[in-house]
Amino acid sequence: xxxxxxxxxxxxxxxxxxxxxxxxxxxxxxxxxxxxxxxxxxxxxxxxxxxxxxxxxxxxxxxxxxxxxxxxxxxxxxxxxxxxxxxxxxxxxxxxxxxxxxxxxxxxxxxxxxxxxxxxxxxxxxxxxxxxxxxxxxxxxxxxxxxxxxxxxxxxxxxxxxxxxxxxxxxxxxxxxxxxxxxxxxxxxxxxxxxxxxxxxxxxxxxxxxxxxxxxxxxxxxxxxxxxxxxxxxxxxxxxxxxxxxxxxxxxxxxxxxxxxxxxxxxxxxxxxxxxxxxxxxxxxxxxxxxxxxxxxxxxxxxxxxxxxxxxxxxxxxxx
Numbered sequence: 582x583x584x585x586x587x588x589x590x591x592x593x594x595x596x597x598x599x600x601x602x603x604x605x606x607x608x609x610x611x612x613x614x615x616x617x618x619x620x621x622x623x624x625x626x627x628x629x630x631x632x633x634x635x636x637x638x639x640x641x642x643x644x645x646x647x648x649x650x651x652x653x654x655x656x657x658x659x660x661x662x663x664x665x666x667x668x669x670x671x672x673x674x675x676x677x678x679x680x681x682x683x684x685x686x687x688x689x690x691x692x693x694x695x696x697x698x699x700x701x702x703x704x705x706x707x708x709x710x711x712x713x714x715x716x717x718x719x720x721x722x723x724x725x726x727x728x729x730x731x732x733x734x735x736x737x738x739x740x741x742x743x744x745x746x747x748x749x750x751x752x753x754x755x756x757x758x759x760x761x762x763x764x765x766x767x768x769x770x771x772x773x774x775x776x777x778x779x780x781x782x783x784x785x786x787x788x789x790x791x792x793x794x795x796x797x798x799x800x801x802x803x804x805x806x807x808x809x810x811x812x813x814x815x816x817x818x819x820x821x822x823x824x825x826x827x828x829x830x831x832x833x834x835x836x837x838x839x840x841x842x843x844x845x846x847x848x849x850x851x852x853x854x855x856x857x858x859x860x861x862x863x864x865x866x867x868x869x870x871x872x873x874x875x876x877x878x879x880x881x882x883x884x885x886x887x888x889x890x891x892x893x894x895x896x897x898x899x900x901x
Contacts, residue, residue, distance in 0.1 A: 584688050586669035588661040590676065591683040597837050597864060603676060607661050609795070611672035615702070617660040618742075707746060710753040711777060716806045727780040730806045731773055744835050744861040747886050747893035748774055751859050753781075755884060755895055756831060761785055765829040765851055767844070768792075768836035768862075772800030775833065779812050787814040788825060794818060828853040835861040835893075841871055849878055852898045857883070861893035868892035 595603060607613035663669035666688070673686040704721055705713040712725035716732045752774070761782045766775035769789035778785055789800050797816040804810045817824055832852045834841060841848070841860055852858045858880060863871060865887055872894060876882055880896035887893075 584666075584690055586663040586666055586686060586688055588663070588669055588673045588676070588686050589684060590659045590661075590680075591685075593657060593659060593680070593682045595680070597862060597867075598839070599680065601837065603680070606675065607672055611668040611675075612663060612665065613661045613668070613672065614664055615662045617662070618657050705746065707749045708753055710757065711749055711780070713749075713773070727777075729773065729777050729780060731771060731803055732806065743888040743891035744863070744893060745773060747888055747891065748833055748835050748859050748861050749777055750886060751884055751893055751895045752777070752831070752833075756857055757781055759830070759857070761830045763826060763829040763831075763853075764788070765790065765825065765832045767832060767834040767848065767851075768840070769800055770796050770835075772803050774835065775814065776800075776803060776807055776809055778831070779807075779809050779814075783812065785813070787812070788817055788829075789814060790817045790822070790825065792819055825851065827851070828856070830856045832856070832858045834859070837862050838864075838867045838871065842874065845874060845878065849875070849880060849898070852880075852896075854898050855900050856898050858896040858898065859893065860896070861891070863892045863894070864890055865892050868894060
């Protein structure tokens with residue numbers, strides 16, 4: 582039997598900045614192999630759905646909406662998975678000291694640790710255009726037009742977080758009929774946003790920009806997983822920021838609100854006239870501030886979407 586360790590944070594509502602720190606600490610400092618976020622446990626879901634939880638097949642949209650409305654605004658629970666006891670114990674102690682949240686650590690036994698951990702990750706259907714699939718599940722029969730494979734344990738943006746989901750939703754629902762030749766994924770992390778672009782615009786040129794060299798390594802690995810490593814893209818760090826193109830047809834920035842404010846002028850400048858700017862990394866209550874800030878600078882609001890406690894915004898720059 583193999584053992585693995587699970588640290589759970591209960592009823593926790595971190596700020597965006599706090600969550601970024603916790604996620605980075607868990608993965609980079611203590612070797613977490615994966616993170617799961619959930620609001621309702623199985624008994625709560627069964628109590629909410631009643632007989633509908635046993636109906637089989639996909640749940641109707643009205644039922645999904647009911648579940649989502651139930652969890653809006655409530656603190657979430659987070660599970661962090663570890664393959665060694667030392668990393669789990671040190672993370673458990675550190676996060677408890679810094680954030681004073683209710684938490685527990687437990688050991689679980691399994692015949693196959695990898696199989697057990699992977700149970701927590703399922704394909705995520707953005708819409709009929711795109712589905713995000715764990716990289717080990719390439720035989721999955723997706724009904725979406727395109728699919729992208731991401732390794733969820735890497736933690737730099739996997740599609741499981743609402744902000745990534747919302748960025749892809751805005752892109753696939755608003756931009757697929759537009760000319761997209763150049764793309765900037767600013768704060769690219771796993772590269773999922775820029776890599777998804779290639780699925781619909783294989784001739785595009787994509788720049789991935791991140792402050793973390795490990796993120797760029799992660800991005801390249803995901804490009805290889807999707808057989809996109811020979812497509813036209815560059816992995817850029819701050820020391821070569823001047824190599825960014827002057828303008829792009831599409832700019833993604835799924836980062837913290839504070840960075841969206843700090844980089845406002847640059848993000849707008851990098852968006853072509855007639856081009857699109859997709860912003861996220863925002864909590865619902867932060868969206869109004871960013872909408873005003875960018876609208877006052879001349880950007881046209883096209884769409885504002887929300888999921889859970891998170892929001893994403895699509896702007897268009899004045900026509901060419």
